[in-house]
Amino acid sequence: MSSNNPIGIFDSGIGGTSIWKEIHQLLPGENTIYLADSKNAPYGQKSKEEIIALSCKNTELLLAQNCKLIVVACNTATTNAIKELRAKYDVPFIGIEPAIKPAANQSKTATIGILATKGTLNSELFSRAVQTHHYVKIIEQIGHGLVPLIEEGKIVSAEMTALLEEYLKPMVDANIDYLVLGCTHYPYLIPQIKKIIPDHIQIIDSGQAVAKQTQNVLKKNNLLNSSDETKKQIFYTNSDSKVLKDILGFTENVYEKEF
Numbered sequence: 001m002s003s004n005n006p007i008g009i010f011d012s013g014i015g016g017t018s019i020w021k022e023i024h025q026l027l028p029g030e031n032t033i034y035l036a037d038s039k040n041a042p043y044g045q046k047s048k049e050e051i052i053a054l055s056c057k058n059t060e061l062l063l064a065q066n067c068k069l070i071v072v073a074c075n076t077a078t079t080n081a082i083k084e085l086r087a088k089y090d091v092p093f094i095g096i097e098p099a100i101k102p103a104a105n106q107s108k109t110a111t112i113g114i115l116a117t118k119g120t121l122n123s124e125l126f127s128r129a130v131q132t133h134h135y136v137k138i139i140e141q142i143g144h145g146l147v148p149l150i151e152e153g154k155i156v157s158a159e160m161t162a163l164l165e166e167y168l169k170p171m172v173d174a175n176i177d178y179l180v181l182g183c184t185h186y187p188y189l190i191p192q193i194k195k196i197i198p199d200h201i202q203i204i205d206s207g208q209a210v211a212k213q214t215q216n217v218l219k220k221n222n223l224l225n226s227s228d229e230t231k232k233q234i235f236y237t238n239s240d241s242k243v244l245k246d247i248l249g250f251t252e253n254v255y256e257k258e259f
Contacts, residue, residue: 006032006065007068007070008032008070011034011037014237015074015188019184022211027214031234034235036235036236037054041151044076045119048080054077070092071093071214073184074183075116075119079123079125080123092221092223094214098180100112100129101133103180111138113174113178113179114139114140114179116140116181116182121140121142121182139171141167141170146163150185150188164196165196168193168197177200179202179203180205184206236255236259238256
C-alpha cells in the first residue's frame with residue numbers, strides 16, 4: 001500500500017463532509033475521495049442488513065480507487081456495520097460514534113442530550129456506550145426528518161426550525177448541559193440549534209476526534225503522505241450535485257456518478 005494513495009470517506013449523503021473538512025484541515029497533505037450515497041439516505045431508517053450491504057458497496061468502490069484507509073463518516077454505518085467491514089476487508093477503518101464520553105465526563109447537571117438517527121440509537125454499539133456512562137441521565141431523541149431536509153438543501157427553513165424545536169425543547173426542560181450530535185449531517189444545523197437552546201448548553205460532535213484518530217492510524221501504519229505532488233480532493237454523489245457543492249462551498253472535482 002502506497003502512502004500516496006488517497007483516504008476514502010463515505011456517508012449516507014452529504015453529512016460526512018463535516019468529517020472530511022476536519023480531516024482536510026488537520027491533514028492537508030493527504031489525497032481524499034468522498035462518496036455521498038445520497039440516493040440511499042437516510043441510513044438511519046434501514047435494517048442492519050441493508051446498512052451492512054450499503055457499507056460494503058461503498059467500501060468496495062473506494063478500494064477500487066486504491067484507498068489506503070477508509071473513514072466511515074456515518075454514525076449509523078459505524079454502529080451497525082464496522083465490525084463486519086473490519087472482518088471482511090484488509091484495510092484500516094476509522095469509525096464514528098456519538099461523543100457520549102466527553103459529554104458525560106464534563107456534565108455538571110449529570111444530564112446530557114443525544115440527537116441521532118434511529119439506526120444509531122437502536123444499535124448494540126450505542127447501547128454499550130450508554131451502559132458505560134450509567135452515572136449520567138441520557139435524553140435520547142431520534143432526529144426524524146432532519147437528514148432528508150439537509151439533503152434537500154433546506155437547512156434554514158420553517159420545517160427545520162419546527163422539527164428542531166420539537167426535539168430540543170424537552171431536552172432543555174430536562175436540564176441538559178451538553179448536547180451530543182450523533183449524526184454527521186447535524187453539525188450543519190449548529191447555527192439553527194444555537195437559536196433554540198440556551199447559551200450554557202455545550203454542543204459536541206465527533207469531527208475533530210475522528211480527524212485525530214485518522215492521523216494516528218496513518219502514522220502507526222507509516223501511511224502519512226510525504227509526496228510533493230499536487231493533492232486531490234475528489235467528491236462523488238449519486239444524486240444531484242448542487243447540494244453537495246453548496247455545502248462544500250466549491251464546485252471543482254465534484255461529480256455525479258451512479259453507484
